[in-house]
Amino acid sequence: MSINKYQKFKTRDRITQGFIWLFLLIALFIFSLPFLIMIASSFEEFSYVLPYPPKIFPTSLDFSAYQYIITQHNFLTALKNSVINTSITVVIAVFISSLSAYGFSRIEFPGREALFAVYLFTLMMPGFLNIIPQFIVLKNITFIPGLPNGLIGSRFGLILIYVATSICGNTFFLRGFFKTVPKALSESVVVDGGGHFSIFFRIILPLSTPAIGTMGIFALQGFWEEYFTAKVLVGANENMITLPLLLQRLNGEHATRWEWVFAASILALIPVIILFIISQKKLVIGGLTQGAVKE
């Protein structure tokens, strides 16, 4: 390639890059409008009615709404509970789902497809109505030491339900990824005399960390904002309050202080954003099997 041609190629490339940037920036601005409105409104004080004219950019920096939220007596409890519930749930859900996905993708057993079809079917049934039977089951699980009255109102019960509801979807998601890992790779382990557990831990898991991480993030945000199950299962126990439950309380009986709601929403959003920013670089970089293929 001559230098001249290379230069031309580079300039054209720069212009293209510029256009992509510009296009994406405009798109991002439009996408961010609802957030801008939220942030701008959280700095206002507009007892019960939204501000007129509508604001996209804050006109003042009044943090009193944030202060109100943070000084709520149960804010820290709610934050703590949300963090604990979500993190434990995600770790356990992801681990159990990875195991299941391995079983469904790499091990032949009779009825595998049928069982997997049942898993898929459950994904398509609306989950609302499950709450009543789930509740009754939890109430009757009385054999766990330390919890003689069943699992209602306990963190353990809530996490159990969260984990259970996420298994089918996660298994579906991960099974697809596990299938893309070339069989040849696992055969090397088998030749070495390793069993399924070796393949799982030495090949599949390391190769699938991006996928598993991605799924973890997907799962996390769902639990983080979950309201209804938490409300039904632990709502009566003030020590177990979570952020979404606290947020709902800001809706008054007859009218809503919007700046409180928006400030609380932004506060609840921050940890998730931070986590996503930290993890996004590692999430899906380089693809899943690419590295393996090159070896």
Add this chain to the structure above:
Amino acid sequence: MNSMSLRKKRFHKGLRGWLSALPFILPGLILVTVFIIYPMLFTIRISLSDYRIVTGDITYIGLTNFKNVLFETKEFWYAYRNNFLYAIVTVPLIIFGGLLFSYLVNNLKHGQSIFKVGFYLPVITSWVIVSLVFKYMFGNSNTGMLNYLLVDVFHILDDYVPWLYREWTGNGAIWVMGIWKNMGWAMLIFLAALQSIPKDLYESASIDGAGIWAKFRYITISAVKPTIYFVMVNMIIGSFNVFIQVMLLTSGNPNGTTSVLQYLLYNRAFSKFEFGEASAIGLISAVTIILLTVLLNKIFLLDEKESGV
């Protein structure tokens, strides 16, 4: 004799398969059976019954619930129609937008993360919050952002539009929100797929003089086809689970013309104590999704390996 031993052999092989699979699938299987499958069987039973919630009495009444849901009022059909419209309108746009943005982001040399995070923000924001903001944007009169912009700032319209209180503008708002909320997710998934395409494929295409569009069409699209299917199935399931934005934006108004199945189900169960009819709606919705998924699988002609389904 021979077939007997063959059967025995097969049985043993099956048993061995189960034994080696069990450590992997058992933890999930127990949880799913107890907390998902059992409740669903309960739901199916309730759909055929008259269920009194306080006493827990369940009286079998055949298909009455289904009959009531399907033929008593127009509500169901509006909701059913709206779920399909939601899927037809939002799914292609989500896929198209997700592909476009992921492709552009993937081609960026610098600043990929900014856009990745930026477009993903709607996904990690809770539906409730997002609905509140959208309610404000599509609000009545000049307190709504859209009305304010269209009438007071740009003078495009003469009169304020009651967006959320009319059949089509209300549905439109629900669609816009669905697209906005889900596009980032599709983008992230597509980005994963794009990044697994070997870089040398693009490089050699560039040297051959292929432009950005040609590369997109011949390399990208063919490589992400299974991913498109994956996203599509997920989004279609999602289309039949639309709920919170309907409840918070329009509540099905006017007269149920912006309702959807999940909202109808919730309303039947918790406002009208009709758990039987609610369960029937749930089942109809599930069967519909399954039929759609199978149909799409046929259309896409993906073989089992590719689709991951």
Add this chain to the structure above:
Amino acid sequence: MKRVFLVITVLALSVFGFVACNESTTVDSNATTTEEQITITFWHTYGDSEEAVLLDTVLPLWNAAHPNITVNAVRQDGSQYHEMIVTSFATGNGPDVARLDISNIASYAEQGGLVALDTYDDFATLAENYIDGPLSTSLYKGSYYALPLDTNCKAAVINMNLLESELGLTEVPATMEEFINAAASRGTYSLSVSGVGDWDLYPYFWLFGGSLTNDSFTQATGYLDSQDSIDAINEMLTLHSQNIFTIRDIDGTADAWAGIQDTFVMFFEGPWYSFSEDIVAAPIPTYEGRSASVVGGEDVAVFATSQYQDAAYEFAKFLTSEEVQLAMLQVGQLPILKSLVDNETVLSNPTWAVYMEQLESAQARIPSPNNDEIKTIWSNAMTDIFLNGADVATTLSNAATAIDAELE
């Protein structure tokens, strides 16, 4: 790798164990019941200020009088309260006693979720203390399933500045005719209502002479579809077309709470509106000499799933005592006791006085276990009339037939 996994598993399990152990102390306080000491759970949806009075004033009073019954007051959020109650019916994990919206009592009673309180010996004497309207809200099939707890109704909320500058009136008009005359030439909406639901439109419907059912709430045909009712709706349609009266959800006009600041002169709202010097409460102006409003409020009911129904009933009675009623009045919960109607505290507050006066002409919504269906029938009919321009007489006649079916 295997070791990492082992570590993670152990960690996860120990966290689990830790959490589980931690929980055991907080789970169920009923379990520690001895013969004397019991705990009952009370659900409510009070806001911040009401909750403060409940916790700081009311409960200490209770504890002093009933040291052996601890009340665990659980604040629920209003938006999902009904769903929580319904779910608790099914799971049996509800409260012992709860503050409930009056319009839901009949349907909860029909489901078998509430205890009939008139089986208690002292109920008859107790009932005589309550104002009739609020008491009647707990009546279902001849039994009382709750005690009235607080009451409210809609009164007129008027922007005095706009009343003068826009309508040229210096005083709150006593009659609707006067208001309409003054507003007719303004050219923009002066009177606003949020939607077409029962709580929104019933006051107007009644004010202009309409009626829903007979007095015993058993029949809608002959009432909802009567000429008077048709005329009432037509009057509203006329006002609507004259740009005097706007329905937010039909016209897309501003929210009343926002619009009253700069556009609307009047709307009807409960005592929870944040009144100011310029925006005041007034009795709803009469039309053809008739006044009207709609009754709202809450009852307190004992749950059928409660283990301690007697204690719960005792607590419910306590909440309706003069002491507690006066304490809650401080945060705007209007009392339901006859003895407090002329109480000085009530009358000395101009806003409360207006609401107490308005209550006299306020009517209850149809008490029926099917109130949700009836609500839907009504609002669908009103949407058809106001939005889709449906024929008034036909629509009302169909609605009346449909409501009859729900009242059977």
